[in-house]
Amino acid sequence: MLRLSSKAPGFAEAFSRVVADRRESAVDVAADVAAILKDVRARGDEALAELTAKFDGHDLDTSGWSIDAEACRKAFDALDPSLREALELAAERIGAYHAAQLPENRDYTDDTGVRLGATWHPVDAAGLYVPGGRAAYPSSLLMNAIPAKVAGVERLVVVTPTPRGEVNPLVLAAAHLAGVDEVWRVGGAHAVGALAYGTGRIAPVDVITGPGNAWVAEAKRQLYGVVGIDMVAGPSEILVIADGKNEPRKVAADLLSQAEHDPTSQSILITDDAAFADAVAAAVEAELAALATRETARKSWDNNGVIIDVAAFDEAPALANQLAAEHVEIATDDPEALMRQVRHAGSVFLGRMTPEAVGDYVAGPNHVLPTGRRARFSSGLSVLDFMKRTSFIQLDQAALEAIGPAAVALADAEGLPAHARSISVRLGQ
Amino acid sequence: MLRLSSKAPGFAEAFSRVVADRRESAVDVAADVAAILKDVRARGDEALAELTAKFDGHDLDTSGWSIDAEACRKAFDALDPSLREALELAAERIGAYHAAQLPENRDYTDDTGVRLGATWHPVDAAGLYVPGGRAAYPSSLLMNAIPAKVAGVERLVVVTPTPRGEVNPLVLAAAHLAGVDEVWRVGGAHAVGALAYGTGRIAPVDVITGPGNAWVAEAKRQLYGVVGIDMVAGPSEILVIADGKNEPRKVAADLLSQAEHDPTSQSILITDDAAFADAVAAAVEAELAALATRETARKSWDNNGVIIDVAAFDEAPALANQLAAEHVEIATDDPEALMRQVRHAGSVFLGRMTPEAVGDYVAGPNHVLPTGRRARFSSGLSVLDFMKRTSFIQLDQAALEAIGPAAVALADAEGLPAHARSISVRLGQ
Structure with missing residues (x-):
């Protein structure tokens, strides 16, 4: 964890390094990904089977290429009732928030007698990447699938790796709930290539969304233009702006909620109270000791965590705008005043009773948000990512x-x- | 020109080849562009000066790196009055259409007591690529700059190559009219790299838009994620759907209006009248003979032009949706009926009195539109390309x-x- 104070000499340079570090990806996989995409484009299903055997350790012809609707329904029905209700609440709230995003068509005739307008249409087909293994999140499936369905997309295709053949029943249950049309047991850059170019078994889609590792992110980047994509996704981030009236263990829990995602995740605290900063640092250690995901969270916090004490909160918006973080929590007496000055952020969580995690699951807004300072120019996932506009003139x-x-x-x-x-x-x- | 009839055997296959051909770029410049971007990132202005000397044949230190506001104002004042009025009319109409695109913020509390919303902000800085040489179009500058200004972007930067040092006064005049803040005399992939990474002289921007050649398009594609971009742009296209009641020479003029852009442009006619198809083919030849741009238009028409006669117009929407063309003209008695079935198109021009060219300049909607079948998943340029949305939860x-x-x-x-x-x-x- 890096401890900074805006009152200390050299702060501007030290903070600039924090900002600059967040722009870089750790691994350069561009050439590997380009070769995989070329292979999938040329050899289709044959390449998919080979790469799945290589990376996921199972034979698609034996384990099955896809998972049918009946299996997804069964997974949903088998859920513990409280978990099923939680998923249903999430789906309902996500659906309501995104339905209000639907854009309006325009059609008017101006003073000159020129008829002008624009008509929105959904894309025909969307592909959703759902990570396997550690990051196989049903919430992620809902956050990608529901906006597509709300947009009116007719064909919704999930690709998800099933390492050693293991299927995540929660992901299948979420696919059932969200009304996904096809689920393919492939992952990695090759799955993204299959969605973009199509193979013998998998028909091509128009838009590909969803989080993934560095290979998946790079594949989406390289295929941008062949298909639409949501955004280049990087490690999770949270910036908490909190005053000394907060309980340290609550803010510590919020910082760790991003740190537990991945060793490359980043959690940053800005406070105007140096003693509170120290108390949070101590609380993080105490929380870590009891946390089942402490191995990951510890690496993230030790390597990427930052605590900054500032002389006053009027310094915070400028710092927040430079960071342009994915998640910004504002736990102060007047969070609204700070929010008005934060121009660059994926999503803002206002007040002391709005932990970021509530937005990951059930609040309603999308949890697919720009990372790596991309909130300077891009937005969270929305129905607009699954739609496009045709202008017209008469x-x-x-x-x-x-x-x-x-x-x-x-x-x-x-x-x-x-x-x-x-x-x-x-x-x- | 390729002549097809939907009644002929093998039509489906022949049409599929037309569709598939439109997805491919003619040249693979990815490696060249990657090397240029790496060089600009590492050496900044030094690399810009060398590459400008090499590709544009002038020395930036002698000719000047940038063009100041005073020079732009002088170029505007020196315009022929009728041309100045035409530019002003265009700017006014483009501004009015795009102002109506400004998105609304949301802020509401739902039945559960959860406050939810979204706030739109402009990006801080936008870079506009304006091609030099043959494609140095003031209309293109207006179509990129005005939506950015309407969005509220504070810093608007133009990069434009000035081959052998020659400046296009029309582009400067348009920059003055649109309120551009900086004009840099650099072009090509290196100029795009300079906008994305910044150099000693040029501060980085958040979004890069504007058309360019294959190198520029590839540079934007590779930098997607470092900055926001509008879309990967390809050669211009027009699909005209016209019945036999049209004058052949008018439809021929419309087809040639795209063909004259570039030898790689594509013009396609779909008609339900085989005799009219022949008449248009003859009219294209007659028009070409008198056309100052016939060398380019001839290559485009001969290599990429297509005339398709169909048994009835109810076949047209399915063909149009497969082509997902940048521009679609519908010159029939009931153009509305066909438009309702065309889901994938950049912009639609309705009726016999709406030539596509009116949309290139003065109608109001943006002329930066998706090409190469990308209308399946993307939209024309709009104020949204210069803005981003922050969701919030309380x-x-x-x-x-x-x-x-x-x-x-x-x-x-x-x-x-x-x-x-x-x-x-x-x-x-």
């Missing part, structure tokens, strides 16, 4: 006479005479 | 008691005890 003779000559003048100036001609030929010129 | 004790336990159950099921702990510690557990 002119009559009078409207073309009103604005056509200006277009002719510009086309001529740009050296595009056929553009000009297509207008002038209709103006009787 | 719970009080009662709200956390209502939905917190479900989150605890899910966190436990996912093996994330620190997530559960951050909630249960607040529920007095």
Whole structure:
């Protein structure tokens, strides 16, 4: 854990290093991924089977390529009732929040008589990547699948690795609840390639979303343009801005809730109370001792954790905007005042009773959020990631006479005479 | 030009080849671009100067690195009045259409007492690529800069190559009109790299938009994730759906308006009248003979032009959706009926008096549109490309008691005890 104070000399440089470090990926897998994608594109299912045997240690022809709807339903029915109700509450709340995101079509005629508008349509098919192993999260499936369904996507395809053939029943239950149409037992960059290019068994999709490891993230990046993707995802992050009135163990729990995700995750505390900073540092140690995920959380906290004490909270927004963190908790008396100044953040959690984890599961907003300072330019997953807009224009003779000559003048100036001609030929010129 | 009939045997296969051909880029410049980006990142302005000398044939230290606001204003004032008015009309109409795109913030408290919402912010800085040489279009500058300004972007940076030092005064005039803050005389993949990483002279931006050649498009693709980008842009395309009641020379002019952009552009006609198809083919030849850009247009039409006659227009929407073209003109008696069935298109031009070129300049909607079948999953440029959304959540004790336990159950099921702990510690557990 790195302890900084804005009052100490050299703070600006030390903080800049924290900011800069968050832009870099630890491993360069671009060449490996490019080779895998080329292979999947050329050899399709044959490549998928070989790579699955190699990376996941099972034979798709024996274990089965896909998991059918009946198996997903059974997994859902077999859930402990309290867990089933929790999943249902999550699905319902996520659905309600995302339904309100649906964009409105436009269709109007302006003063010049030009009819203008835009129509939104869902994509035909979406592919959702669901990580296997440690990160096989049913909540992640809901957060990706529900916005797609709300958008109106007709074909929803999940790819998920099943290491050594092991299927995660929670993921199947969530797939049933979310109405997923196909579940394929493939993961890694090759699964992403299969979704983008299609194989003999898997029809191609138009958009690919969902979190994954460095290979999956790089595959999505390389396929951007062949398909739409949600965002390049990196390690989880949380920035907690908290005053000394908070209980240290609560803030410590919040910091550790991101640290337990992965050794590369990052948790940062900004406080205006140096004694509180020390108390949180001590509380983190106490919490860690009792935490089942302490091995991962300890690595993350020791290597990437940061505690910063500032002279006053009016310094915090500038620091937060530089970090542009995925999650920002504001646990102060007037969280609203700080939020108004935080322009770059994936999601903000206001007040002392809004731990970030509530947003991971049941609050409603999406938990797929920009990481690695990408909140400077990108947003959390939404129904818009599964939709696209077609603009339209309609002119009559009078409207073309009103604005056509200006277009002719510009086309001529740009050296595009056929553009000009297509207008002038209709103006009787 | 390829002549197809849906009534002929083998049509489905022939049409599938047309569709598939549109997905591929002609040149693979990925490795070249990666090397250029690495160089610019490492050596900054030094690399920019060398690459500009090499590709554009001028010395930035002699010709000047940037063009100041005064020079842009002078270029604007020196415009022929009719051209200045045309630019002003375009800017005004583009501004009005895009202002209506501004998204609304949300802030509400649901039945459970959970406060939820989303706040939109502009990015801090945007970089606009403006091609030099043949494709130095002031309209392109307006179409990129105005949505950024409408979004509220504070710093708008243009990069544009000035081959052999030659500046395009129309581009400078448009930069003045649109309120661009900086104009740098660099182009190519290296200019895109400079915008993304920053150099000694050029501060980095958050989003890069604008059309360019294959190197520019690949640079944007590779930098996606470091910055936001609009879309991977390919050659222009038009699909005209026209019945036999149209004048052949008008439809021919529309087809040629895209063909004149570049030899790789593509123009496609679908008609239900085989005789009209022949008449348009003849009219294209007649128009070409008189066209100043015939060298380019001829190559495009001969190599990529397609005329398809169908038995009836009810076949057209399925073909249009497979093509997912950048521009779709519908020149029939009831264009609305066909538009309702066209789900995948960048922009639609309705009726016999709406040539696509009017949308390139003055109609109002953006002319930066998805190409190469990307209308299946992406939209034209809009204010949203220069903005991002931060979701927010606020719970009080009662709200956390209502939905917190479900989150605890899910966190436990996912093996994330620190997530559960951050909630249960607040529920007095």
